[in-house]
Amino acid sequence: MPEDLRREEGRAAGLALRAGVWGSGVLMAAGALWAAAGHGESLALWGIAVLVATPFLRVIFLTAVFARSRQWRMLAVSLTVLVLLGAGIVLGRLR
Amino acid sequence: MMLHIVGLLAAGAASGVIGSLLGLGGGIFLIPALVLLFGVPMHSAVAAGLVAVIATSSAAGASNAEQGIANVRLGMTLEITTVLGALAGAMLAPHLPARFLGGLFTLMLLAVSVTLWLRRRSADAQLPAASGGLLDGEYHDPAAHRSVSYSVRRLPAALAASWGAGVFSALLGVGGGIVKVPALHVLCGVPMKAAAATSNFMIGVTAAASAALYLGHGLVPGSVAATVSLGVIAGSRAGLWASRRLSDHAVARIFAVVTLVIACFMARRFLA
Numbered sequence: 336m337p338e339d340l341r342r343e344e345g346r347a348a349g350l351a352l353r354a355g356v357w358g359s360g361v362l363m364a365a366g367a368l369w370a371a372a373g374h375g376e377s378l379a380l381w382g383i384a385v386l387v388a389t390p391f392l393r394v395i396f397l398t399a400v401f402a403r404s405r406q407w408r409m410l411a412v413s414l415t416v417l418v419l420l421g422a423g424i425v426l427g428r429l430r
Numbered sequence: 431m432m433l434h435i436v437g438l439l440a441a442g443a444a445s446g447v448i449g450s451l452l453g454l455g456g457g458i459f460l461i462p463a464l465v466l467l468f469g470v471p472m473h474s475a476v477a478a479g480l481v482a483v484i485a486t487s488s489a490a491g492a493s494n495a496e497q498g499i500a501n502v503r504l505g506m507t508l509e510i511t512t513v514l515g516a517l518a519g520a521m522l523a524p525h526l527p528a529r530f531l532g533g534l535f536t537l538m539l540l541a542v543s544v545t546l547w548l549r550r551r552s553a554d555a556q557l558p559a560a561s562g563g564l565l566d567g568e569y570h571d572p573a574a575h576r577s578v579s580y581s582v583r584r585l586p587a588a589l590a591a592s593w594g595a596g597v598f599s600a601l602l603g604v605g606g607g608i609v610k611v612p613a614l615h616v617l618c619g620v621p622m623k624a625a626a627a628t629s630n631f632m633i634g635v636t637a638a639a640s641a642a643l644y645l646g647h648g649l650v651p652g653s654v655a656a657t658v659s660l661g662v663i664a665g666s667r668a669g670l671w672a673s674r675r676l677s678d679h680a681v682a683r684i685f686a687v688v689t690l691v692i693a694c695f696m697a698r699r700f701l702a
């Protein structure tokens with residue numbers, strides 16, 4: 336049973352990361368060509384935004400898996416990470 | 431123009447290999463390369479370096495997490511103290527002597543390099559096997575043709591090392607993986623490749639928090655960062671391919687050599 340859970344967590348993290356890498360990869364490739372053709376950088380920046388969002392998506396996916404499988408200790412850990420990341424961004428904006 | 435693009439892809443690919451094979455962000459090589467070879471301004475190079483770290487962490491992390499080589503629960507737990515360390519480092523930065531810290535960090539890197547190089551093959555055979563703990567890891571190592579299971583010893587040491595990694599990365603712009611990987615391996619009994627994969631899995635989260643700020647302030651150089659990241663994604667795959675074929679011992683030795691090179695970089699930067 337614990338082995339199955341661990342595999343499910345790995346799959347959830349893998350799914351979030353794979354989706355982010357493919358989505359951002361396509362946008363970044365198109366964006367780099369678009370910029371090289373002289374149309375500005377906005378598409379490339381969208382691709383980068385998707386890439387930057389990917390690790391957050393991974394933490395959110397894992398938080399969901401921990402909640403669904405009622406692993407309270409790991410749920411507390413992943414929620415703490417989310418709160419700290421949010422705090423970091425807020426503090427950084429204030430500075 | 432064409433040469434420029436190929437160069438950026440190649441620089442990205444090199445740091446992708448380092449990231450997925452050794453669990454390092456590779457910023458210490460990538461940022462000077464962008465500044466010196468491609469004329470990217472320093473703050474843009476730092477932003478592109480952060481984006482590159484996210485790319486290697488996500489590209490290699492997907493496969494490492496699915497195969498259990500990256501220890502997802504351990505990584506998540508250590509992310510807490512890493513982020514706390516990064517916040518502390520960012521607040522302390524103006525009050526600390528960077529030269530002294532850089533010197534201290536360089537000495538530590540030399541010690542890490544020597545320890546990993548001299549570590550005997552047999553040391554890994556004595557690592558504790560999985561014992562049903564929350565943070566145990568298990569995966570198949572294709573290079574060794576066997577499945578590996580382990581339990582994490584001395585979790586407080588790993589938490590402390592991750593905190594230090596966060597502080598150093600906020601203060602010096604390096605030190606995410608290079609502190610965590612040897613600590614996980616030598617102090618906590620995590621096999622070398624699992625330590626590298628777990629570090630690689632973690633560094634994306636810390637980098638994403640900083641990269642979001644750079645992005646929000648419009649400081650990310652769009653096409654440069656995108657081109658480098660595409661190279662990183664390709665390089666990460668190559669690093670995974672190499673990792674499947676190398677033994678833990680070989681990866682530890684490569685890590686020792688790269689640490690030595692980084693120590694020389696740091697010595698030049700802070701002691702000259």
